[in-house]
């Protein structure tokens with residue numbers, strides 16, 4: 659099965675569960691490379707994983723205030739991108755509240771609202787007059803909910819993921835990603851098929867605390883194939899995101915030989931308990947233009963109760 663393929667190609671390198679900040683003296687930012695003597699300041703607590711993805715206390719001491727400010731702008735887009743899913747997952751933000759999510763607005767200005775349930779209740783969905791947003795398939799025992807994400811810039815969502823990946827890299831691998839850090843901080847835009855996320859909304863599996871893990875390719879090149887050196891697996895509530903870290907200097911070396919780049923996708927649906935199976939969505943995040951997407955979430959009846967309780 660596909661999981662064996664992933665574990666054939668990649669192995670776990672580091673994770674937020676075992677994360678230890680890199681000890682740099684003088685204190686230095688791993689993104690812009692400036693240190694304290696070069697004017698970098700470190701007054702803001704930089705979270706390893708954005709707090710809206712779930713409560714945790716992991717801080718990256720090597721992210722300077724200027725970079726932190728820049729990344730905060732990308733994270734606004736990530737928050738918009740994930741907000742409807744987080745409501746379904748009943749994840750609590752740092753104020754201890756589950757964010758409500760508003761979705762489709764019709765011409766008359768009616769909205770579908772997704773509100774977190776309280777106590778024993780599950781998520782309440784108020785469709786207003788948008789009943790067409792709720793499709794029940796009685797034969798397949800599924801309910802499909804259509805909602806629109808808040809507007810977001812896809813490229814910034816991707817950059818947020820990449821930043822998390824770089825943050826959990828061990829020190830001896832950081833130098834492979836100098837170009838990646840430069841690109842993270844630059845406003846220069848170019849499209850690249852690499853800029854995508856493989857995402858899964860798990861129906862029966864939930865993590866209370868978000869985790870970020872980086873896996874390293876056991877072999878970068880094999881015959882005609884080439885594998886991205888590093889891939890990030892980010893889990894938050896019912897969500898699993900996988901991205902490949904772009905611009906590794908190790909890949910750049912192999913790329914000269916014209917091999918075909920291959921993405922080995924982590925088989926997240928196996929995390930669900932049978933017979934429920936979620937699916938992996940492959941989302942293009944290469945656009946720098948603000949966009950609104952319509953998202954369909956299909957839940958099977960049994961899974962709704964088992965999967966959405968926080």
Ligand SMILES: [Zn+2]
Pocket residue numbers: 687688689690691692698721722723724725726
């Ligand atoms: Zn910096």
